[in-house]
Amino acid sequence: MKFCYRNVAVGYNGAKLRSGPLEQVMTDLNPQAKQMADESMVRNLAAQARAIWPQEIPLLRRYALPAEPRILDAGCGTGEGSSRLAESFPGAQVLGVDIVDSHLELARRRYASLAPRLTFEHQSIFELKAADRSFDLAVCRHVLHSIPHADRVIAELARVTRRGGYLHLIPEDYGMLHFQRAALDPRDFWHEAPASFGESTGTDLFMGRHTFGILAALKMEEIKVDYVVVDTLRVPRETFAAILEAWRDGYAESIGELTPISRESAVAYFNQMIANVHDPQGYAVWMVPVVSARVPTS
Numbered sequence: 001m002k003f004c005y006r007n008v009a010v011g012y013n014g015a016k017l018r019s020g021p022l023e024q025v026m027t028d029l030n031p032q033a034k035q036m037a038d039e040s041m042v043r044n045l046a047a048q049a050r051a052i053w054p055q056e057i058p059l060l061r062r063y064a065l066p067a068e069p070r071i072l073d074a075g076c077g078t079g080e081g082s083s084r085l086a087e088s089f090p091g092a093q094v095l096g097v098d099i100v101d102s103h104l105e106l107a108r109r110r111y112a113s114l115a116p117r118l119t120f121e122h123q124s125i126f127e128l129k130a131a132d133r134s135f136d137l138a139v140c141r142h143v144l145h146s147i148p149h150a151d152r153v154i155a156e157l158a159r160v161t162r163r164g165g166y167l168h169l170i171p172e173d174y175g176m177l178h179f180q181r182a183a184l185d186p187r188d189f190w191h192e193a194p195a196s197f198g199e200s201t202g203t204d205l206f207m208g209r210h211t212f213g214i215l216a217a218l219k220m221e222e223i224k225v226d227y228v229v230v231d232t233l234r235v236p237r238e239t240f241a242a243i244l245e246a247w248r249d250g251y252a253e254s255i256g257e258l259t260p261i262s263r264e265s266a267v268a269y270f271n272q273m274i275a276n277v278h279d280p281q282g283y284a285v286w287m288v289p290v291v292s293a294r295v296p297t298s
């Protein structure tokens with residue numbers, strides 16, 4: 001292992017962590033608030049949508065939706081997904097909700113031409129304002145791995161979705177990224193950083209593999225796990241690299257604070273992975289789980 005360890009009480013396998021700041025973040029329902037509101041996140045969401053949407057839209061088209069579906073985009077960010085949903089389903093009413101006002105304002109400005117079919121509101125996905133069974137489709141992209149108690153949010157999405165309606169989730173899983181080895185071995189980074197970061201923030205950065213069980217416990221029907229493959233063959237290299245650059249710019253500092261990997265070491269790992277993606281002879285892949293289910297009809 002080539003980590004530059006910091007002198008903090010952070011360890012493997014549930015080892016005791018720093019008490020003060022940890023207790024604080026564990027009670028926080030949005031422990032990544034700083035990163036979510038950062039300009040690097042705005043870039044990241046745009047690059048992720050460019051990378052993922054072309055493979056995601058055929059998955060969305062499988063759902064038996066009415067001609068004028070009511071769609072919720074929970075944790076909509078800057079509206080990358082909400083706007084694409086409104087464009088792809090021209091009869092749809094789409095509501096995007098988030099708790100970062102700057103994202104909501106940007107989304108309203110950017111997609112004004114889709115209003116009033118597309119609207120954005122400040123709401124927490126832990127406690128949505130909608131009545132039970134309000135939506136035909138509840139979408140939640142790139143959120144569940146970044147918050148604690150993701151099971152509560154999934155239950156809340158099921159509450160506001162009508163019987164026979166659908167949940168469409170992208171729960172990220174940081175054990176599903178693979179890069180080539182060079183001076184550093186990225187396997188070391190991905191083995192350590194997400195586990196420690198999740199432990200420090202009370203979140204599950206391996207949500208991708210755990211979402212099926214949550215949906216099954218809620219007795220959802222037709223549960224499916226599909227994958228969007230973001231790799232150097234399917235996605236333009238500069239788009240894939242832009243995601244990694246945004247992660248580096250937005251997360252290296254907190255990786256340095258919350259995990260045994262220093263900020264400098266995190267930057268070095270990200271820079272090597274970015275070089276891997278740019279290398280015309282290089283191959284790298286991020287498998288993005290797309291998990292869907294149907295709310296029981298009775």
Ligand SMILES: C[S@@+](CC[C@H](N)C(=O)[O-])C[C@H]1O[C@@H](n2cnc3c(N)ncnc32)[C@H](O)[C@@H]1O
Binds near residue numbers: 030045103125140
């Ligand atoms: C990585 S972004 C994903 C944005 C968008 N879904 C997309 O695909 O581009 C995660 C978003 O979830 C939002 N979020 C986190 N906790 C939330 C909560 N409790 N209620 C509403 N939104 C939340 C963040 O503010 C952030 O905008």
